[in-house]
Amino acid sequence: MLLMRRRCRLRSRRRELLLLVVVVFGLVIIAYYLMMNENDVEKQPPCTVSQEQRRRLYPLLSTVSSLLSRLSITHFLCYDSLWGAIQESGPLPWDVHAHLCALNEKVSVHDEAELLRAFRRRGLTLEYSSADGQYTIRNSTGETGNIEVPTVRVVLFEEDDRLHMLRRVGWRRRVLPPDCDAHPTLQCFPPNLAALPLPMRPFGPLSLPAPREDIDLLKFHYPDTWWRPLQPHC
Structure with a gap:
């Protein structure tokens, strides 16, 4: 047992x-x-941009830039697209869209109907956000399944005589006091950075206007991170 x-x-x-x-x-x-x-x-990239999206972005951006030049609207690479031009000589690997900055005094000499017609003739749609002071431009046709359709975003700036600085337009910022240091959302930068003639920079297969001192503009738009490469934010 x-x-x-x-x-x-x-x-x-x-x-x-x-x-x-x-x-x-x-x-x-x-x-x-x-x-x-x-x-x-x-090991995988944080974001993926398809060849189809790239194939659509370049001709769209080229058309937008040529139209702005024909309308005598001063414009140049800025924000993430300027970062891309410096780091990659083209768009950032994760960026589907393109950013241009433009001077509002050159845009305001054209009425809205004239601008809409000019872009519509080239098969483009033009949407303006009065809150953000920004045009969003895309092909009027060409939705491609579920992928994000590339756009060109044209951000407007105008000179403030009190500041002697260019500041971003839009009603969200017009209510702020004219103090660039106290209100970073004004996104101010000196007018000399946008003075003609502007240098040209490679951007993929294109050559596009850029600010006179590209790093200086990045210092104003990315004051806390301008000294290091831009990281994905998608």
Whole structure:
């Protein structure tokens, strides 16, 4: 009887030991696959821009720039597109859209109907946000499944005589006091950075106007991060 009890306890301990080995082995396998998946995620780019999106962006941007030039509207690369021109000689790898800045005094000599007609003739739509002081321009046709359609965003600036600085337009900013240091959202920068003639910079297959001192403009638009490469924000 005693011998049978000992055998039962031994069998129970063996089962417990075998179960423990199985559990530990399973945990090791799970941890391994989690580490492999984490490494795969780290190796993948944070955002992907398809060749189709790139193929659509360049002719759109070229058309917009040529139209602005024909209308005598001073414009130049800015924001993420200026970063891309400096870092990549083209769009940032994760950026579907393009940014241009333009002088509002050159835009305001044209009425809205004239601008709409000029862009519509080239198959483009023009939407203006009075709150943000920004035009968004896209092809009037060309929705491609579920992918994000490239646009060109033209941000308007005008000179404030009290500040002797260019500041972004839009009613959200007009209510702010004219103090660039106290209100970074005014996105001020000196007028000399947009003085003609503007230099040209490579941007993919294109050559586009850029500010006179590109790093100086980035210092104003990215005061806390201008000294390091821009990181993905998608």
